[in-house]
Amino acid sequence: MGNLWTRAFCRWLLACIGWAASATALAQQFPIVVGQIGPFTVLPSPDAKEVNEGARAWFQQVNRNGGVRGRPIEFFELDDKFNADEFVKQLNAAMQRKPVAFITPIGSQALSKLVGEKLLDQHQVTVVNAIPGAEVFRSPGHARLFHVRAGDAQQIEKIIAHVSTLGVTRLAVLHQDLPIGHAGLKVSLQIAAKQTPPVKVTGHVAKHEPAPVAAAAKATLESQPQAVLVIGTPKFMADSVADLRKGGGRQFLFALSYMPASLAVKVAGDGARGVGIAQTFPNPNGVALPVQREFQNAMRAMYPSIASYTSFQLEGYVSARVLTEGLRRINGDVTSDGLARSLKAMGQLDLGGFTVSFVDSNAGSRFVDIGVIDGRGKLMY
Numbered sequence: 001m002g003n004l005w006t007r008a009f010c011r012w013l014l015a016c017i018g019w020a021a022s023a024t025a026l027a028q029q030f031p032i033v034v035g036q037i038g039p040f041t042v043l044p045s046p047d048a049k050e051v052n053e054g055a056r057a058w059f060q061q062v063n064r065n066g067g068v069r070g071r072p073i074e075f076f077e078l079d080d081k082f083n084a085d086e087f088v089k090q091l092n093a094a095m096q097r098k099p100v101a102f103i104t105p106i107g108s109q110a111l112s113k114l115v116g117e118k119l120l121d122q123h124q125v126t127v128v129n130a131i132p133g134a135e136v137f138r139s140p141g142h143a144r145l146f147h148v149r150a151g152d153a154q155q156i157e158k159i160i161a162h163v164s165t166l167g168v169t170r171l172a173v174l175h176q177d178l179p180i181g182h183a184g185l186k187v188s189l190q191i192a193a194k195q196t197p198p199v200k201v202t203g204h205v206a207k208h209e210p211a212p213v214a215a216a217a218k219a220t221l222e223s224q225p226q227a228v229l230v231i232g233t234p235k236f237m238a239d240s241v242a243d244l245r246k247g248g249g250r251q252f253l254f255a256l257s258y259m260p261a262s263l264a265v266k267v268a269g270d271g272a273r274g275v276g277i278a279q280t281f282p283n284p285n286g287v288a289l290p291v292q293r294e295f296q297n298a299m300r301a302m303y304p305s306i307a308s309y310t311s312f313q314l315e316g317y318v319s320a321r322v323l324t325e326g327l328r329r330i331n332g333d334v335t336s337d338g339l340a341r342s343l344k345a346m347g348q349l350d351l352g353g354f355t356v357s358f359v360d361s362n363a364g365s366r367f368v369d370i371g372v373i374d375g376r377g378k379l380m381y
Helices: 002-029 049-066 086-097 108-116 153-163 181-193 209-223 234-246 260-271 290-302 313-326 336-345
Strands: 032-038 071-079 102-104 126-130 170-176 198-205 229-230 250-257 276-280 368-371
Touching: 032 049, 032 086, 032 313, 049 071, 049 290, 049 313, 071 086, 086 108, 086 181, 102 313, 108 181, 126 313, 126 336, 153 181, 153 250, 153 276, 153 368, 170 181, 170 209, 170 234, 181 198, 181 229, 198 209, 198 313, 198 368, 209 234, 229 234, 234 250, 260 368, 290 313
Parallel strands: 032 071, 032 102, 102 126, 170 198, 170 229, 229 250, 250 276
Antiparallel strands: 276 368
């Protein structure tokens, strides 16, 4: 009788072991799906492509080390061609692949659709990071929309505090006729009024067409500011810098983080020299912080031919790391709601000198630095 019980127990144990092995193998066959929808064509700046490269560098490391909970991360991208309606179309298509999350949608019109039309109420997916960081997309925002980068308000605050230390009391804001531009002017007026002494702000708005931008640049210079802040899409800011310099402007010029130095140099030539650009991530080519060195190691492994790195690549890398940490800490099944709860509950996350916390709000970082374009067309921090 004892032998019969022993044999039965052994058969049951082997069955359990086999079931567990099968379950593990099954889990490994079903990846955790993450997507990116962005302007991979049409938009002249390389934001989406470079964000994608940084994210892929991180996800490659994760998958080489066994994935998350034994499941690989499957990362895909779709092109919205910098068109808001196309963004909605691609979002609907992407949801057929059942992603748990998207990283870093790009464009104020796309984000206006995402937030204004409550698309996250229609789709079960969490968004980690978004560009731009205008306050209109953060307040009230959405419970499943998490912003890794510092917002426009923090960038503008840094720039105005900086120009104030330079003795500037007259600041012009040349902004695009978009939500990001109007919100940027409003924030600039609020922040400038709190400076000691106060900084007087004049606003100048333009649609992104050659004649309106040139006219707005002319009007901006006629207001005789000591410094000018340009706010808008990357190309709008670069075009504004070019027209301001062509018009004889020798004032301090500043732009938000969305304008790559390379684009400013391409459009404005030598006129880009000395332009200050807000930076929401550390120097991607620096070595002082662990996150910088780890990012560069991941990029070298994924893209050995790339010799110099960009802020957007680092942004994609950091966003992917934040997402992965949220996935690892989910209590229960991997779902978009579970991911959102995990991100809120994980407290301060230190990625090696760059910290993120969603405890108080869905805005994770307040890091802002200012890089200045030098004579070689590179950013000096």
